[in-house]
Amino acid sequence: MSNNKNKTELKRLRTVDRAIADLRRGLSVVVTGKDEASLILSTEMAYDAELETLAARSGAEPVLALTAHRANVLHIQPTGDDTVRLVIEDWMDAPLMRALADAVHDLDQPFRGPFTRIKEGLPPSVSGAIKIAKLARLLPSVLAAPLSIDRVEAVATEHDLSIVSLEDILAFEDTAALKLKSVASARVPLQAAEDSTFHAFRPEDGGIEHLAIVVGEPNRREPVLARLHSECFTGDLIGSLKCDCGEQLRGALKAIAEEGGGVLLYLAQEGRGIGLINKLRAYKLQAQGFDTVDANERLGFDADERVFRPAAEMLKLLGFKKTRLMTNNPEKVEGLERHGITVTERVSHKFPSNTHNELYLATKKKRSGHYL
Numbered sequence: 001m002s003n004n005k006n007k008t009e010l011k012r013l014r015t016v017d018r019a020i021a022d023l024r025r026g027l028s029v030v031v032t033g034k035d036e037a038s039l040i041l042s043t044e045m046a047y048d049a050e051l052e053t054l055a056a057r058s059g060a061e062p063v064l065a066l067t068a069h070r071a072n073v074l075h076i077q078p079t080g081d082d083t084v085r086l087v088i089e090d091w092m093d094a095p096l097m098r099a100l101a102d103a104v105h106d107l108d109q110p111f112r113g114p115f116t117r118i119k120e121g122l123p124p125s126v127s128g129a130i131k132i133a134k135l136a137r138l139l140p141s142v143l144a145a146p147l148s149i150d151r152v153e154a155v156a157t158e159h160d161l162s163i164v165s166l167e168d169i170l171a172f173e174d175t176a177a178l179k180l181k182s183v184a185s186a187r188v189p190l191q192a193a194e195d196s197t198f199h200a201f202r203p204e205d206g207g208i209e210h211l212a213i214v215v216g217e218p219n220r221r222e223p224v225l226a227r228l229h230s231e232c233f234t235g236d237l238i239g240s241l242k243c244d245c246g247e248q249l250r251g252a253l254k255a256i257a258e259e260g261g262g263v264l265l266y267l268a269q270e271g272r273g274i275g276l277i278n279k280l281r282a283y284k285l286q287a288q289g290f291d292t293v294d295a296n297e298r299l300g301f302d303a304d305e306r307v308f309r310p311a312a313e314m315l316k317l318l319g320f321k322k323t324r325l326m327t328n329n330p331e332k333v334e335g336l337e338r339h340g341i342t343v344t345e346r347v348s349h350k351f352p353s354n355t356h357n358e359l360y361l362a363t364k365k366k367r368s369g370h371y372l
Helices: 003-024 048-058 068-073 094-101 124-135 149-159 166-178 233-237 245-259 276-287 292-298 309-317 330-338 358-368
Strands: 029-032 037-042 063-067 083-087 141-147 162-165 180-187 196-203 210-216 224-230 261-267 322-326 342-347
Touching (some): 003 029, 003 124, 003 162, 003 166, 029 124, 029 149, 029 166, 037 048, 037 124, 037 149, 048 141, 048 149, 063 068, 063 094, 063 124, 068 083, 068 292, 083 124, 124 141, 124 162, 124 166, 149 162, 166 180, 166 309, 180 309, 196 309, 210 245, 210 309, 224 245, 233 245, 233 276, 245 261, 261 309, 276 292, 309 330, 322 330, 330 342
Parallel strands (some): 029 162, 224 261, 322 342
Antiparallel strands (some): 029 037, 037 141, 063 083, 063 141, 196 210, 210 261
């Protein structure tokens, strides 16, 4: 790869990273499409003062943008797009819009509306804004005001705002995965596998880090026994009984050690990619009677927001091209193979349920197609 191309890709990563950080701080960001742009603010982080500032800076009335999943929960008719925009009525203040974006308030405020949806002409920049809210691990909803493309630079310069393109947002996860580098490694003896070496991977822009645990000295010429494990603070560290993650993590390390070697990838994709805070929101919805898929979708997310390219790139960097994959999830098999890793065998990896995770496991089998 040429030095200029590498610099360009790193600049694009940093641009998205800055926009993510600004959204999490409650700042507005400019998202540009091909011939249009939007000034956006995370609904979760919005207060009335920020909403007024958004309108003043753009010179246009903002709209409330939600995913089609979330709009469906609010009984808003679909538009055929993945993002639905609502007119902000006089009775809709910032606290109400924050509640509209957050499903945990649905039972507290069951009668809301009527809403006026905007049926046509969805600007691509608004869909991009929803995507970057997801990348920021915020609720997938934004307040968006149209911004004339010829005013973008002036408005951003005057108010020190991030500018990020739709193209860069959509390419972010793949680009970050392709820029992963091994930055540190160390021997760490584990209870389940004493002969273990940890490898830390970080994208060149300094973004989210993932870990690989290599047990023993697996043969790079043979399919390696491997497990892709998405981090789970509640299950892995605290021993939550609501999932089977802790058992899967420790069970995988034990099985790999008994095999004589292999690799476990510990991926920074908490809550199937929605983040810890949103996972806790989903848990509250599950306590109200919704299953894990419905809970994620009520919050506006897809049932599973994870991507598997980082795992594939880590395996390649470690020298593994073929795996015997320990998983019950067919999407992991497909995801690795789509990105150049051959899965020669799916190795079953399941554990008995308990009274707290019976519904969770049943949902994974029935609705997500897991082999349980």
